[in-house]
Amino acid sequence: RTLGRGHILEGHQYRMYGRYTQELGVYAREEAARLREERGFKRSISERTRSLELLQYDQGRCAKCRICILQCQKLLISRIGEDWIFLILLGLVMALVSWAMDFCIAVCLQAQKWMYGGLESNIFLQYLAWVTYPVVLISFSAGFTHIVAPQAAGSGIPEMKTILRGVVLKEYLTLKTFVAKVVGLTCALGSGMPLGKEGPFVHVASLCAALLSKFMSLFGGIYENKSRNIEMLAAACAVGVGCCFAAPIGGVLFSIEVTSTFFAVRNYWRGFFAATFSAFIFRVLAVWNRDEETITALFKTRFRLDFPFDLQELPAFAVIGIASGFGGALFVYLNRLIVQFIRKQKTINKFLMKKRLLYPALVTLLISTLTFPPGFGQFMAGKLTQKESLVTLLDNRTWAKQGIAEEFDYIGHSHEWKHPQLNVFITLVIFIVMKFWMSALATTIPVPCGAFMPVFVIGAAFGRLVGESMAAWFPDGIHSDGMIYHIVPGGYAVVGAAALSGAVTHTVSTAVIVFELTGQISHILPIMIAVILANAVAQSLQPSIYDSIIRIKKLPYLPELGWGHQEKYNIRVEDIMVRDVGYVTLNCTYRQLHDALMSGHLKTFALVESAESMILLGSIERSQLQALLTQQLGRQRRLEFLRERALSEKKQVNEDGGQKINQEVRFQISTEESSFSPPRTLSPKPLKPALKRPSERSTEIPTSPQDSGIALKNLFCAHPEDDMTMREVRMMSTCIFHKCQMAPIVTVFLVLQIAEWEEQQLDEQVNFNNCKIDPAPFQLVERTSLHKTHTIFSLLGLDHAYVTSIGRLIGVVSLKELRKAIEGSVTVKGVKVRPPLASFRDSGTSSSETEATEIHKLWDLHTSLSIPREHHPSDSDDKSH
């Protein structure tokens, strides 16, 4: 509860002037007590009001009844702290949001269709309507997002991944972001672009949880707990996926895979509970709205149950898996390439930056032009929305037989896939190729959007293509034992969808999502095989789309260890640690502290017992050290010193009748300081070193009253962070000098005195009382393997860890080093780089080798004590003679 010192200084600068410098710790404690009392007071007020009400009710007739109600109310409020209430509320809200959003999107899409249908007479007007509508919507979405909350753009899963790791990205969880995300997403999806709802929904659900948590904290204290909030965020991610696809299990698993590194199984039930409730409400709303007869899957399939597939079809499924793996990696690569291209092209970039809405509009224009149904869109079922194409792709009938598009009754939207001149295969190929780059391009637009659903549709189309080919190849099925079982291309589409989306996101749980989306689990083995193969291929080629975005956005995140990471067991902390640790000793002077602060930009410093022993005691944040320095050398102390100095001068002036001030001062300096010759002339030579030493900054020697102000300013600001405007300084010096009626020349001597005072101050020992110290920073040993280090860093969400050897600080490992080590040894672009020392230890040596560390390093320190170094038994034997 030691409050941020700098903050207090700014706020209560003058009020707490006297006490601050003397006993800030006491002040902070008092302040905390005051706050606590205030809180208690608020509570007691509300209690008093309640008891007052109780009394009033007592006078009424049914007092008992009302007491009962009051007790219920009390119980309710106490219960509000419980997790399940929060989760139910979260699920409910998210289901409503999801359903309302779906409704709006459906209306938007219908409006576009209606416009397009109504203008059938004039193809140009039709084109205009077809193109303008999405351009306007996307532009609005981009503009709205940009104005309200630019953080809402994009998927949001990368940010959630970072937040769940413990990094604070506060602006990502505000009400503004929530509004921007929901409105922006609705418009973006309503435009009919190949964008997804799922990634943003994870973010929306997290936003919702954060806001709900804030709202609920009005009732109880439990909602203020940080670790609890992170647990709730993890559950919210599951809810996001769950209510987006009505897939509770898949949602939980997907959110775990995508956002977590280590998952606490005890939080499992939260995700399941909330996601199930949310999915339930989401589907019940559909039933109540008469969209559905009962609760079923979102994209229900009707494949035959008795013989879903033949064993001999499995190679085809495996091919889908492997091809999807390559496709997924290509998608991620393409997506990154587009982003990097846009960023690198400075002329384009400048132009686009100026007109922020131009890029989204241009991309939308291009994509919607190409999908214009009477134009190129006729070759790629451009008329169908994403949902419609998915429904048709998962159809359980065969579109083609013998390679020729058969004339069966295309019900629903399936006829869109049939082009009079082209057969279904070519349509599908065109669809896949066009949608592939369109999706990769569209997901780079700065609107709230995800890539899951577009990729899912492309995967389904690819699977359908393979399935239709198989059906054409084996018109009577493969099974040889009497019965004829036709091949079901819809099953292939399901497999393809799961495999490609799994490859892009590097998850296995897309398989589960697919089961829940289609309501059928009969293809479980082919799907699992395809998804695993796709993951194996994609993970060895590219990072997942989310990790890719994390890298592009340079979010503070630790990359995963790859699939084959044997070499991780061989790299040790000593290979990657930084040996030159920024530290402060317990008995250091302020000068050393200052030098340490100046030497680098470390966020935390190790606190060691002494520079010789290097025994790690704790770690201190930079801000704390700066506060210490400010406390010692800051404006306040300087001002105080100046004022007292001026007052004493004035007193002297009063005593001596205003005579011989200059001489006095000069004399004083010359007597008090022997190492420092008093400057008779204003030659800069003897002054410069004295001024420079404390903080190594270039100081102008005052040769005029103005210059003296500059010098003063330099002296007032002990370190760069503590900045003072020139005006302030001049005003202050003027004020002081005016008060003391001293000539500007006196300033020079004051400057000298301050420099001297500063020197004195810097040579004093730092008082670490009241300084906030992390008393147990995480420690590793030299021998800790990279694998273990990675585990610990991701488990505990560490930023850095000190490497110690029997208490002695010998190094530090931060996220940066770890990231470098992992990315160096994980195959990135085909090159494996191992830290130089790691190669000396071959895999032949087991890891349990030398966990014991030699104590003699520490021992050497203690030889100065009167300890006999080694006790050979012969020595003692000799003695007995």
Next chain:
Amino acid sequence: RTLGRGHILEGHQYRMYGRYTQELGVYAREEAARLREERGFKRSISERTRSLELLQYDQGRCAKCRICILQCQKLLISRIGEDWIFLILLGLVMALVSWAMDFCIAVCLQAQKWMYGGLESNIFLQYLAWVTYPVVLISFSAGFTHIVAPQAAGSGIPEMKTILRGVVLKEYLTLKTFVAKVVGLTCALGSGMPLGKEGPFVHVASLCAALLSKFMSLFGGIYENKSRNIEMLAAACAVGVGCCFAAPIGGVLFSIEVTSTFFAVRNYWRGFFAATFSAFIFRVLAVWNRDEETITALFKTRFRLDFPFDLQELPAFAVIGIASGFGGALFVYLNRLIVQFIRKQKTINKFLMKKRLLYPALVTLLISTLTFPPGFGQFMAGKLTQKESLVTLLDNRTWAKQGIAEEFDYIGHSHEWKHPQLNVFITLVIFIVMKFWMSALATTIPVPCGAFMPVFVIGAAFGRLVGESMAAWFPDGIHSDGMIYHIVPGGYAVVGAAALSGAVTHTVSTAVIVFELTGQISHILPIMIAVILANAVAQSLQPSIYDSIIRIKKLPYLPELGWGHQEKYNIRVEDIMVRDVGYVTLNCTYRQLHDALMSGHLKTFALVESAESMILLGSIERSQLQALLTQQLGRQRRLEFLRERALSEKKQVNEDGGQKINQEVRFQISTEESSFSPPRTLSPKPLKPALKRPSERSTEIPTSPQDSGIALKNLFCAHPEDDMTMREVRMMSTCIFHKCQMAPIVTVFLVLQIAEWEEQQLDEQVNFNNCKIDPAPFQLVERTSLHKTHTIFSLLGLDHAYVTSIGRLIGVVSLKELRKAIEGSVTVKGVKVRPPLASFRDSGTSSSETEATEIHKLWDLHTSLSIPREHHPSDSDDKSH
């Protein structure tokens, strides 16, 4: 690589006599180098052989071809270290084991049926056959398990949970256990008792992984890594469930929920990969064996897809969930009660202990008698095996309509449920009640068996009961809009099965297992709702069956935090820590070390800088300290001292011509030791304290030659662990005395000298060189919350953690304290106990309160240094005047 010292002592006692005492560290290093060379030598031999072969092949014709093969071989061996090869092998082996086991079980069950069927003429013989067969099988299983590996009895999941937490239970992962588990399980399940295959299969798979790992370590070093092996064990658990039920996804999830506390998402793919492969092979074997036409679910259901259930049926599903929750808790309670009853009843226990096979035989006799089909079995479908009953229960037709058992054509085994006098409802109720206690009883038999499958069947029966009732209540279904959708009781059975098994095991993933087992996901929402409700109820009443067994077996495991654990955020480490920490200081004497070792039974001691500073440097294991003490005071050193002493005596004897030995010795003592009066008479007074001081043991004063031997023995054995037989001592003393030609009376003086020598040795400072020190034991802060402590303990698998405050050791928390704190505050039998101090901090204060610790404790230590205590600015200002 500092080898266990005691071990070396035993082995190379005489060989390394001289060097050991002087430079053990050097020796250990040399030894290690020798071992390394040996290993390298082995490798080089094999390489030489290979190159020799290469040369031979070169002389042959197709040399190139062979070189190529060799390279392939090399590649293969290098690849063998990779995870996926291991996982494929594991999956393959487990699928084969599972399939073979299923085959054997089916044969066993068929044999029983055949016997039963063949003896239809004589009901007594029939009964005898029906009863004897399982009794023999179970007895054999119990006997075999007991003889080969008693660890194989029971489920194995509790043990795996403990092992995965990092506890070493070595005997649970041996080949013997594997054999016992597989054979025992096959026999147990072949008997037809209500036992499950799934729990033991988790254990079997882990065993398989451990053995495979051992086998593979012959090829590459990677298999020796411990953390890798634990990762593989986690994957193996998934394989176990996966290939048991052909449920890869459910298997992975179930194994995670059941065995892990924190799950590394990066290990996810291992489980999925291996489980999928295993399930695939398992089902392919069935297809190849012509049992199935293609790969489908194990218990395939054929519920209608278009309208699986009505929204208004959901309350019924919720009722199933809640009832299952109570049922599950009751099952766990009943199971524990039976075990405790058997244990407590000492007379029964004694009897049963003597005849180990009696208890299994009696239980089997009871259960098989009750299920005898012509007897009571006719009312509970006793003829059906577990699998058959499950298939009939999941049937998609309705058995009863309007409350009367309808005469429809019972195909398959469904007719077993129809009794001429009773209706289906009564049969079902009897089945549920009987099977409930039978399963709870049967799982206490000491054979390899699980409880999952019996519970699953009971749940299915309960669901069926509710479903049939609903069907009788609403004969035309509930849906009101025109179409008639009959109620599907099979769907209720699926829901019941998932809910009850979920309640007993405290898992949500039973839902996924059910989907995979039945091949239908249409009932996802009812199942999820029921499972979550069942979990909520069961978790608030009882621990899971596995945690219950862990408690019964007293395995070292940390209990989970419960559902509502707000109070955990308020309990802090300072409330539960032990403040009296066993420590040794860096500059302590051997006496202090000895006292510390004697004072308690701590496994590890903290190493602090000094008793004043208490700065934690590391921790040392007890064994290491004992080795240190042995090194200083052990047999070797004593012997050496004695020998040298004797030699010098002898020299003197030789010099002085064997005269005046006694006088010499006495004189020597009297001159050398001033604080100690030389004993002229053998009165015990002055001797006793000197002898007692070193180790506080009662020593007999030697009054005869034999007694001198005892005294010698006492002196030779510095501490109880280092024991020497009387014979040895006497032999040695005789040998020494014989050599030196000294009278027995001399012994007494030798004893005195040894005591003196011991005193000297004990007062020397401990040399911690070459001592294995854990240089970075885990540290907590006083303010760490119980919640966070629990997280860290389960994350890192800690056994204990030190509590420090800016480097100062102030306490220690071990698993024991943590367990006590959790079990104290989690509702156990309705009473909540909170640590006394926790109540002072109300929930009103936020947890971020005072993470800063006062440094003045440490500061106080350093005031002895010449540090000005506090620098008030006024001081320095005063100076400037």
